[in-house]
Amino acid sequence: MSVNKEFVKFDKVDKSYDGKVLVVKDLQLDIAEGEFITMLGPSGSGKTTCLMMLAGFETPTNGEIYLDRNAISSIPPHKRGIGMVFQNYALFPHMTVYENLAFPLRVRKIPKDEADKKIEKALSMVSLQGFASRMPGQLSGGQQQRVAVARSLVFDPQLVLMDEPLGALDKNLRESMQYEIKHIHESIGVTVVYVTHDQSEALTMSNRIAVFNDGKVQQLSSPDELYEKPVNSFVAEFIGENNTFTGEVLDISSGKCKVKLSNSEILANPISVKNKGEKTIVSLRPERALINPSDKMDNIHKGKIEEVIYHGDHTRLRINLLGNSEFILKVPNSSSNLDIKLGNEIKIGWNSEDARALDPK
Amino acid sequence: MSSETKQILTTDGIPLEVSLKKAERKNKIKAFLLVAPLLLFLLITYVFPIGDMLMRSVDDKMVTEMLPKTFKAMEKWDGNELPEEEVFAAFHSDFIKLVEEKREGKLSTQLNYTKNGFKSIIKKLRRKSKSFEEGNYKEQIMSVHKRWANVEYWQAIKRRAPAYTGQKYLKGIDMFKNETGEIVSVPKDRRIHRILWLRTLEIAFFVTVFCFLMAYPIAHLLATLPMKYSNLLMICVLLPFWTSLLVRTASWMILLQQQGIVNDFFVWTGLVTDDNRPEMMYNKTGSYVAMTQILLPFMVLPLYSVMKTISPSLMRAGKSLGGTPFVAFWKVYFPLTIPGIGAGCLLVFILAIGYYITPALVGGASGTLISNQIAFHMKSTLDWSFASAMGLMLLTGVLVIYWLYNKIVGIDNIKLG
Numbered sequence: 122m123s124v125n126k127e128f129v130k131f132d133k134v135d136k137s138y139d140g141k142v143l144v145v146k147d148l149q150l151d152i153a154e155g156e157f158i159t160m161l162g163p164s165g166s167g168k169t170t171c172l173m174m175l176a177g178f179e180t181p182t183n184g185e186i187y188l189d190r191n192a193i194s195s196i197p198p199h200k201r202g203i204g205m206v207f208q209n210y211a212l213f214p215h216m217t218v219y220e221n222l223a224f225p226l227r228v229r230k231i232p233k234d235e236a237d238k239k240i241e242k243a244l245s246m247v248s249l250q251g252f253a254s255r256m257p258g259q260l261s262g263g264q265q266q267r268v269a270v271a272r273s274l275v276f277d278p279q280l281v282l283m284d285e286p287l288g289a290l291d292k293n294l295r296e297s298m299q300y301e302i303k304h305i306h307e308s309i310g311v312t313v314v315y316v317t318h319d320q321s322e323a324l325t326m327s328n329r330i331a332v333f334n335d336g337k338v339q340q341l342s343s344p345d346e347l348y349e350k351p352v353n354s355f356v357a358e359f360i361g362e363n364n365t366f367t368g369e370v371l372d373i374s375s376g377k378c379k380v381k382l383s384n385s386e387i388l389a390n391p392i393s394v395k396n397k398g399e400k401t402i403v404s405l406r407p408e409r410a411l412i413n414p415s416d417k418m419d420n421i422h423k424g425k426i427e428e429v430i431y432h433g434d435h436t437r438l439r440i441n442l443l444g445n446s447e448f449i450l451k452v453p454n455s456s457s458n459l460d461i462k463l464g465n466e467i468k469i470g471w472n473s474e475d476a477r478a479l480d481p482k
Numbered sequence: 483m484s485s486e487t488k489q490i491l492t493t494d495g496i497p498l499e500v501s502l503k504k505a506e507r508k509n510k511i512k513a514f515l516l517v518a519p520l521l522l523f524l525l526i527t528y529v530f531p532i533g534d535m536l537m538r539s540v541d542d543k544m545v546t547e548m549l550p551k552t553f554k555a556m557e558k559w560d561g562n563e564l565p566e567e568e569v570f571a572a573f574h575s576d577f578i579k580l581v582e583e584k585r586e587g588k589l590s591t592q593l594n595y596t597k598n599g600f601k602s603i604i605k606k607l608r609r610k611s612k613s614f615e616e617g618n619y620k621e622q623i624m625s626v627h628k629r630w631a632n633v634e635y636w637q638a639i640k641r642r643a644p645a646y647t648g649q650k651y652l653k654g655i656d657m658f659k660n661e662t663g664e665i666v667s668v669p670k671d672r673r674i675h676r677i678l679w680l681r682t683l684e685i686a687f688f689v690t691v692f693c694f695l696m697a698y699p700i701a702h703l704l705a706t707l708p709m710k711y712s713n714l715l716m717i718c719v720l721l722p723f724w725t726s727l728l729v730r731t732a733s734w735m736i737l738l739q740q741q742g743i744v745n746d747f748f749v750w751t752g753l754v755t756d757d758n759r760p761e762m763m764y765n766k767t768g769s770y771v772a773m774t775q776i777l778l779p780f781m782v783l784p785l786y787s788v789m790k791t792i793s794p795s796l797m798r799a800g801k802s803l804g805g806t807p808f809v810a811f812w813k814v815y816f817p818l819t820i821p822g823i824g825a826g827c828l829l830v831f832i833l834a835i836g837y838y839i840t841p842a843l844v845g846g847a848s849g850t851l852i853s854n855q856i857a858f859h860m861k862s863t864l865d866w867s868f869a870s871a872m873g874l875m876l877l878t879g880v881l882v883i884y885w886l887y888n889k890i891v892g893i894d895n896i897k898l899g
């Protein structure tokens with residue numbers, strides 16, 4: 122059986138609320154069946170609007186959304202059969218956990234004994250057996266969250282939408298819930314569209330991530346590719362930590378480019394620059410730069426340590442390097458790095474391959 | 483566990499409980515002093531008047547004090563036939579004293595409440611009593627008027643002997659204690675209070691229903707509209723509060739009268755002919771329309787404040803789980819608004835049941851309520867004890883409704899904001 126690569130398809134979707142500003146611009150997005158896809162972006166980037174259009178609470182201003190090859194723009198939310206987990210759980214406060222889970226089954230007129238089995242199964246999936254008769258108000262935030270997840274899955278939808286479901290939880294709980302949701306996804310193979318503004322959440326949970334900004338998908342790729350190979354300076358900046366140099370391309374040859382900074386030159390990997398004289402932002406992950414590098418690296422420069430921030434397992438250095446006083450470096454805490462002191466000059470090196478010359482924004 | 487629990491001491495050796503009380507005492511006194519003025523105010527303006535009203539409604543001392551000797555002499559009288567000379571003599575002596583103090587008029591008013599026909603015979607007795615000779619008062623009094631020889635009138639006097647009476651309450655529901663002491667209803671054609679009570683309940687009930695039907699969508703709109711529109715709408719809802727009740731009622735009179743704007747509009751649209759304008763005022767319609775409008779904010783506000791707390795994502799959740807918009811509303815949204823509905827209905831119903839000015843002005847004869855009758859007895863007949871009795875019956879009725887509400891819905895389920 123072949124997997125439907127276009128289980129959900131956004132086809133040239135535009136969305137505007139006021140007729141003046143486009144919140145979503147010409148969105149083209151295919152989601153495969155069984156995939157866990159995350160829409161990641163800063164607030165106001167259009168990701169939640171996309172989710173709401175998919176759920177049916179907003180209508181696309183232009184374009185069409187397909188679910189399993191059927192156009193769904195004219196289908197009201199309650200006929201779409203899409204499970205949804207809301208930001209603040211949206212459990213019905215006047216119903217018990219059982220009644221909350223029974224709601225989608227009851228409106229589908231599923232016989233009681235069958236419904237009971239499904240509810241039992243859904244509750245055991247989120248390890249909340251024995252909580253059926255509790256009211257949502259008697260549960261902790263994490264438990265409410267699990268009930269919300271169970272409720273969105275209890276009627277066996279093919280697609281589940283999650284709108285920043287872990288936003289209200291504390292850090293530890295959030296992390297354990299991330300794994301739990303990931304495991305549920307893996308075990309039942311449902312397609313999940315997940316919205317978050319938390320990049321670490323997106324990186325740990327998803328098969329693919331769509332980074333939204335300004336109503337557009339900036340990059341759609343797997344988490345590792347997103348982190349290692351950002352295609353533009355927004356993605357590089359938004360995902361993970363990032364050191365940047367702004368400059369101008371002096372020369373491009375054999376997969377390398379020479380970039381002129383204010384008073385020095387570096388070698389970089391030309392990603393979105395094509396010609397000489399183009400402006401560019403060179404992006405470099407902190408962990409790709411080393412102190413006291415071996416001579417094999419093709420970028421070696423000297424910088425002055427401006428700040429030392431202790432992080433337990435590693436130390437962060439803020440270095441004034443080539444005119445950028447915000448250059449961050451991560452150094453493992455080991456006895457060999459004894460010359461890390463405030464004010465010291467150190468050598469820093471990196472491979473030009475890791476320095477990605479991107480668009481200048 | 484040991485049979486004696488060990489007393490915990492503070493470092494100074496004082497028992498912890500004592501120390502705690504001492505430490506908290508100052509705060510408690512401060513807190514009490516803060517609420518004391520209000521407490522005193524409530525006591526003077528609320529508890530005391532209601533207590534006084536209760537006393538007044540059962541107080542029947544006036545006649546008891548006016549005819550002390552008579553009632554003493556009547557103790558031996560069995561009340562079946564005309565009393566003995568002894569009673570007449572005592573009555574004469576009491577009466578002479580009242581005439582000297584010029585209080586016989588009050589007596590006649592009071593006795594007239596018990597039985598019609600006392601006014602004229604007491605007047606006559608006063609005139610004639612000046613020429614009475616000593617002794618054989620029975621004959622002399624009976625000769626003043628034939629009613630004085632009627633045993634029913636003496637029975638009526640005897641019924642006023644107790645210092646306390648519940649007859650005002652009986653009168654409030656069109657009942658009375660007859661000559662033989664049975665509690666019976668007054669003849670059908672003279673029953674007015676029962677009709678008024680029922681009408682009061684009916685109007686209060688329907689006004690509550692109308693208010694609910696109108697306020698629910700408004701409150702929903704208020705709670706879901708964007709701030710800039712909802713603020714404007716809220717001002718429209720509150721606007722009536724800033725206008726005098728009298729002005730609002732008067733404006734309804736302008737609108738609803740037969741030559742009024744609403745009727746003019748009906749005629750203009752051809753809905754009714756000019757010579758057949760419907761009466762919309764001085765009847766129940768007037769009371770319904772004006773009271774519903776005036777009490778509407780009391781329904782809107784509690785509903786609004788409850789609806790405001792209901793997250794819009796709940797309705798969305800209901801729909802995304804497969805409920806049609808109606809199911810999502812009925813199963814999810816509506817149950818969550820019940821505390822507001824309860825608060826609003828209770829508020830409007832209780833206010834409506836005691837409404838006075840509006841029905842008095844636009845209600846006419848068929849649209850007046852029990853409170854208008856109370857006012858009538860306060861101002862016109864000056865039967866304050868009867869007015870008090872009806873006032874207390876109204877109060878009791880409201881408390882019963884409150885109690886029933888608590889039993890059925892639960893008072894914890896009320897939410898005013």
